[in-house]
Structure formats: C-alpha cells, structure tokens
Amino acid sequence: MDAPYAKLEELEPGIARVLAHNPSAFTYYGTQSYLIGTDQVAVIDPGPDLPEHVDALVAAIAGRPVAAIMCTHTHRDHSPAARPLAQRTGASIIGCAPLALETVGPRADASFDGDYAPDRVMDDGELMEIDGETVAAVATPGHTSNHLCFSYRGALFSGDHVMGWSTTVVVPPDGDMAAYMASLDKLRRRDDRIYYPAHGPAVTNPQQYVRHLVGHRMQREKQILTLVRERQRPIPDIVASAYPALDPRLTVAAGGSVYAHLLDLERRGLVQRQEDQWKAA
Numbered sequence: 001m002d003a004p005y006a007k008l009e010e011l012e013p014g015i016a017r018v019l020a021h022n023p024s025a026f027t028y029y030g031t032q033s034y035l036i037g038t039d040q041v042a043v044i045d046p047g048p049d050l051p052e053h054v055d056a057l058v059a060a061i062a063g064r065p066v067a068a069i070m071c072t073h074t075h076r077d078h079s080p081a082a083r084p085l086a087q088r089t090g091a092s093i094i095g096c097a098p099l100a101l102e103t104v105g106p107r108a109d110a111s112f113d114g115d116y117a118p119d120r121v122m123d124d125g126e127l128m129e130i131d132g133e134t135v136a137a138v139a140t141p142g143h144t145s146n147h148l149c150f151s152y153r154g155a156l157f158s159g160d161h162v163m164g165w166s167t168t169v170v171v172p173p174d175g176d177m178a179a180y181m182a183s184l185d186k187l188r189r190r191d192d193r194i195y196y197p198a199h200g201p202a203v204t205n206p207q208q209y210v211r212h213l214v215g216h217r218m219q220r221e222k223q224i225l226t227l228v229r230e231r232q233r234p235i236p237d238i239v240a241s242a243y244p245a246l247d248p249r250l251t252v253a254a255g256g257s258v259y260a261h262l263l264d265l266e267r268r269g270l271v272q273r274q275e276d277q278w279k280a281a
C-alpha cells in the first residue's frame with residue numbers, strides 16, 4: 001500500500017506522526033505513532049514492535065530527551081514497541097494501566113499485549129508536563145477497559161476510542177458498549193479543536209463527528225432490537241441482517257459488536273437470551 005511508512009510527518013508545530021507498517025482490515029494503513037513537543041518530546045502509541053518502526057521513531061526523536069512513552073491502550077498494534085523504545089531512549093512508559101487479564105474469566109484474547117508493563121499509570125484527569133506544556137489523561141473505557149485519550153494544546157489523541165476511518169470495534173468481555181457510549185458522551189462535552197486518532201485521518205470537526213458516532217450506535221441498537229422483536233435469533237443471523245455488505249474479514253468483529261449491544265440491552269432489561277438465541281424481553 002502506498003502510504004508514508006517510517007517517515008516523520010509534521011502535522012502542526014510540536015505535533016508529528018510516524019506511520020507503522022502494519023496495515024490490516026482493523027488498522028487501516030497502520031498505527032500512527034505521534035511525537036509531541038519540540039525540545040523535549042513524548043511518544044504517544046509507539047505501536048507494534050516492528051524493528052523498522054522503532055528505528056523510524058528513534059530517528060524522528062533525533063536525540064532529543066523523551067519525557068514519556070505513552071500508550072492509549074494495550075492492543076498489540078499500540079503498545080508492544082514501548083519496551084524496546086524505552087530501552088533505546090531511557091524514557092519511562094507512562095499512561096494506560098495494564099489489563100487485569102483474569103478478572104471475570106479471561107478478559108483478553110491474542111489481540112492484547114500481555115507484556116505491557118508501565119512505569120507509571122495515569123488516572124483520569126491526571127496531568128503531566130511535556131516540553132513546558134500540559135498533557136492530560138482522559139479515561140475513555142469502552143473499546144478496551146483501560147483506554148485513555150491524551151489532550152495536549154487543544155488536540156486530543158483519541159487512540160482507538162474515536163478513529164478517523166471507521167467506527168470502533170467494541171468486543172466483550174473487555175469491550176463494553178455502555179462504557180463506550182458514556183466515553184463518547186464525555187468527549188461530546190469537551191471542546192477539543194482536533195482529534196489525532198491512531199488509525200485514519202485527523203478529525204477536524206470533533207463535536208459533529210462524535211454526535212455522528214453516537215447516532216450511528218443508537219441506530220445500530222434500534223436495528224438489533226427490531227430484529228430480535230421479529231423473532232428470536234442467534235448472533236450470526238443478526239450480523240447477516242444488520243451488516244449486509246460486510247467485509248468477510250470483519251464478521252467476527254461485527255459479531256463482537258452485536259454481542260456488546262445485546263449485553264447492554266440485556267442489562268437494561270430489553271432483551272433476554274436462551275442459550276445462543278436472543279429475543280425481546
């Protein structure tokens with residue numbers, strides 16, 4: 001694919017991007033790692049542990065002091081490069097929590113980075129200083145339970161919570177639809193001027209975009225409710241009806257999102273299940 005892999009792209013003063021070479025049906029052209037700061041930098045979402053990507057980040061840092069390596073969450077396309085980059089720069093890994101993988105059964109599948117070990121975890125609203133400017137952690141659980149966005153000079157690094165090319169995958173047990181919707185609402189009440197997501201182009205109309213995402217999910221929920229009110233159905237049947245033109249590589253993810261909606265509707269007393277069948281309550 002033709003994309004600016006391993007190149008440092010200056011987006012605005014003090015904010016630059018390096019694209020990792022991990023394109024897929026889930027990552028678009030790949031993971032976008034961001035550098036913030038000028039004389040001193042921090043790296044947001046170092047990305048997958050691909051040697052050429054870590055080399056490209058080290059080249060982009062160009063010997064400047066690295067205040068922190070910050071991860072939005074611990075999917076394998078986001079956090080595994082944190083450790084090798086920390087080793088090469090001497091920086092600390094500061095940001096999202098590691099997942100408590102074994103609470104409520106196994107929470108994580110192969111898409112999670114079980115080796116992620118931060119030096120310091122940031123709580124919601126916690127601040128740190130990078131190059132004389134403030135970075136704030138904004139807890140946004142939903143895509144994963146440990147997801148953080150980072151706000152910096154009016155820009156929000158939105159990770160996978162809000163992406164610029166596709167809606168976010170929310171797959172239980174770690175993904176949670178109610179939490180995701182609450183996290184969208186949290187962003188809707190902020191006044192960020194731009195989002196820099198980990199995948200896809202920057203979002204230059206954040207308020208409008210988040211309203212659109214909320215509307216999209218409410219539409220999907222309504223559609224699922226209509227389907228299970230017609231008759232009881234298993235999840236693959238709901239996926240086939242609700243996503244008629246789905247890329248077959250995304251069938252499992254779509255099933256996960258439908259399941260996330262159903263669990264949320266079940267908690268709200270609107271649907272119930274019998275073995276693999278879901279019906280209106």
Ligand SMILES: [Zn+2]
Nearest residue numbers: 073075143160
């Ligand atoms: Zn993710």
